[in-house]
Amino acid sequence: MPAVPSDYDSDPGRWRSCDRSNQVFGDVHAPVARRIAGEDLAPVLDIGGGQGYLETLLPTGLPSIVVDLSPTQLADAPHPKFRADASALPVRDRCVGAVTALWMLYHLDDPALAVAEAARVLRPGGLFVASTS
Numbered sequence: 083m084p085a086v087p088s089d090y091d092s093d094p095g096r097w098r099s100c101d102r103s104n105q106v107f108g109d110v111h112a113p114v115a116r117r118i119a120g121e122d123l124a125p126v127l128d129i130g131g132g133q134g135y136l137e138t139l140l141p142t143g144l145p146s147i148v149v150d151l152s153p154t155q156l157a158d159a160p161h162p163k164f165r166a167d168a169s170a171l172p173v174r175d176r177c178v179g180a181v182t183a184l185w186m187l188y189h190l191d192d193p194a195l196a197v198a199e200a201a202r203v204l205r206p207g208g209l210f211v212a213s214t215s
Contacts, residue, residue, distance in 0.1 A: 110184055110185075110211075110213045111135055111136050111139055111184060112139055114136065114182060114184065114211050115136055115139035115140050117209070117211075118140065118144070118179075118180045118182075118209065119140060119141050119144060121209065122179075123179035123180035123208060123209050124144050124145045124146070124179050124180075125144075125145035125146060125147065125177075125178050125179060125180075126140065126144065126145065126146035126147070126178065126179065126180045126181075126182065127146075127147050127149060127171070127173060127178045127180070127181045127182070127200075127203060128146060128147065128148050128149065128182045128184075129149050129150075129168045129171070129181060129182065129183045129186065129196060129199075129200065130149070130150055130151075130168060130183055130184070130185070130186025130187075130189070131148035131149060131150055131159065131163075131182070131184075132148070132150055132152070132155040132156075132159065133155055133156075133158040133159050134148045134158070134159035134160045134163070136182060136184065137159075137160050138160075147162045147163065147164065147173075148160065148162075148163040148164070149163070149164050149165075149166050149168070149171060149172075150163070150165065150166075151165060151166065151167055151168070152165075153165060168183070168186070168190060168195070168196035168199060169190070169192070169195035169196050169198075169199055170199065171199045171200075171202075171203055173203045174203070175202055175203060176202075176203065176204065176205045176206065177203060177205060178203050178204055178205060178208065179204075179205060179208045179209070180204075180208055180209045180210075180211070181200040181203060181204050181208070181209075181210045181211075182210075182211045182212070183196060183197070183200060183210075183211070183212040183213075184211070184212070184213045185213055185214065185215075186214075187212055187214050188214050188215065197210075197212070200212075
């Protein structure tokens with residue numbers, strides 16, 4: 083299946099105007115944040131985290147990092163944040179407690195590479211969460 087092209091950088095106004103309240107079936111960000119916090123799975127690496135929505139739902143002080151390839155999305159994300167490809171994460175092996183890839187795998191030509199990278203950086207007993215359409 084080919085990747086769904088993103089327009090985060092070519093049409094940033096469209097993404098900044100999104101209203102999450104009109105999602106028909108809700109979103110996965112809140113339950114994922116609750117599980118991460120409940121299991122104290124820090125630090126969190128949010129791959130394709132865009133503007134950092136997951137981080138706004140995590141408890142203050144829980145270490146988290148947003149990773150995204152889009153400079154437009156990262157402009158609004160909290161620090162720390164890194165511009166990086168999901169298939170080549172700038173993170174040491176086995177050093178994070180949770181890795182998320184929420185609503186982003188369909189933008190990749192080879193999602194399996196991103197999943198392999200998530201496995202590489204996740205410490206034993208950590209949590210990987212992905213969601214997609």
